[in-house]
Amino acid sequence: MIPVFKPSYDEREINALREIFKLGWIGLGPKTKEFEDKFSEFIGVKHSIGVNSCTAALHLALTILNIEGSEVITSPMTFVSSNHAILYSKATPVFADIQQDTLNIDPNSVKKLITNKTKAILVVHYGGHSCDMDEIMNIATSKGIVVIEDCAHGCGGSYKKRMLGSIGNIGCFSFHAVKNLACGDGGMITLNDDKWAKKLRSLRWLGIDKDTWSRNEIDKKYSWYYTVEEIGYKCHMNDIMAVLGLVQLEKLEYTNRRRKEITRIYNKEFASIHWLKTPIEKAGIDSANHNYVVKIAKDKRDAFTEYLASKDISTSVHYFPNHLYDVYKPYYRKLPVAESVWKEIVTLPLYPDMTDSDISKVINTVKEFSVKI
Structure with missing residues (x-):
């Protein structure tokens, strides 16, 4: 049977996994940091935060906007996790219609749906083909609305020579087993805002101010100590995903x-x-x-x-x-x-x-x- 999707793996992924299994550090660690840094360079942003799925990426992205009780304009033509993330955040999904040719969200429909409760527009680059980002950004900027790019399909794609995930305020990527960059699972949040990036790193690891690797490397004398600044989630990336991601990014x-x-x-x-x-x-x-x-x-x-x-x-x-x-x-x-x-x-x-x-x-x-x- 010829499948619809299949990841592209070879000995390079196997060798990368063998290396970290020998080292013995497979949780959130140095390979995750290396992957984040290289992904930031690839997309052209200041920050990339590795998480365990694109669903988690979208959830955290919406969480930092404090959108509870607000409205998020979104596409119906997507995997349900895009819109479940809105419900997780206790906001209201407002479905816009799509374009007949690209199946992407229609900016004309978006315009008609904006109210004083609209806090974000969630665009999905369907099939890896960019939405009309100039139109979307013009609409959002004029109203002070945040744009989140769901780039689950879009890794490596671009719009007018700008990488998808670098155009809106926040980009969210999927590294699910059938995606263009496949880590078995995993995701990435891309952005340029320093304050948001710091909060996202805390939220992905239960609100703890320092992850285990950082405490081990930086604070060896007091590697056991950390503080918890807020209620976060357990959705960070690990180094198994990251080493696969590093190889997949090269390919x-x-x-x-x-x-x-x-x-x-x-x-x-x-x-x-x-x-x-x-x-x-x-x-x-x-x-x-x-x-x-x-x-x-x-x-x-x-x-x-x-x-x-x-x-x-x-x-x-x-x-x-x-x-x-x-x-x-x-x-x-x-x-x-x-x-x-x-x-x-x-x-x-x-x-x-x-x-x-x-x-x-x-x-x-x-x-x-x-x-x-």
């Missing part, structure tokens, strides 16, 4: 380039299929190409996915609009584009280690289905 330029190459092959081969629309990449945007999502006539989607499954090709749907889930019924509003387009989308296999044979099989099978209908 990211190549793996993203391979994703882009496969995307171009798909687009070329599928261009003549009238019932299938391929994804776009707008001018000024360098997509991270996290996934490959096509649009298919609603009455053909089930037959299409079933046919590919019969040929041992996995597919998926990303996503069911969040505002339609039962848990979000209190926040429901009519979103015409999201409620229509999700019924057309199908995610086809895309990952760096796809062989030419795998790619050809996907293409040929799609074309075979085209003949059948």
Whole structure:
């Protein structure tokens, strides 16, 4: 079976893990710090704070804004963790509609939803393709609203030569097993604000002022001592995730380039299929190409996915609009584009280690289905 996603690992990751297992320090430690520093340099920000998931990154990012009782404008076209983080923070998710072509949040919809209770806009770079960040930032800046970038799909992508995760006030990344930079799990918060960064480092480690490694390295005489300044959470990164991240970061330029190459092959081969629309990449945007999502006539989607499954090709749907889930019924509003387009989308296999044979099989099978209908 050809999967939809698959991490790209080789001996380099295995050797990196072997090294820290020999050293014996696998918790929050020097490799996490090294990964944070290199990730900051890569994204072009002052601070990167390693956590155990993008969900935790979003939760902490919203927490430092003190948004309880406020509103956060957000996208319905995302994994539920994006919007669960808003509920964790006791704020109200306000769902904006999306753009038909990119499936990203629509700035025109955002404008109409701003109230005096709006404290943040949460944008999701769907599939690694940047949202219209100039429009979003102009809207937010004019109203004094914070912008959080959900870059779960966007590691390595850019908007007008600015790296995703460096444009809004805060960026949140996922290093889940199927993401472009895969650590099994993990996440990163990127930002330039010194005060927020200090608070985030405390919040990720139960509100403790110094992590164990820092106490061991800096305060050897009093390595047992720390103080607890606030109630925080247990969601820091560890050095197992970090060493995988360091290797994956070194490989990211190549793996993203391979994703882009496969995307171009798909687009070329599928261009003549009238019932299938391929994804776009707008001018000024360098997509991270996290996934490959096509649009298919609603009455053909089930037959299409079933046919590919019969040929041992996995597919998926990303996503069911969040505002339609039962848990979000209190926040429901009519979103015409999201409620229509999700019924057309199908995610086809895309990952760096796809062989030419795998790619050809996907293409040929799609074309075979085209003949059948």
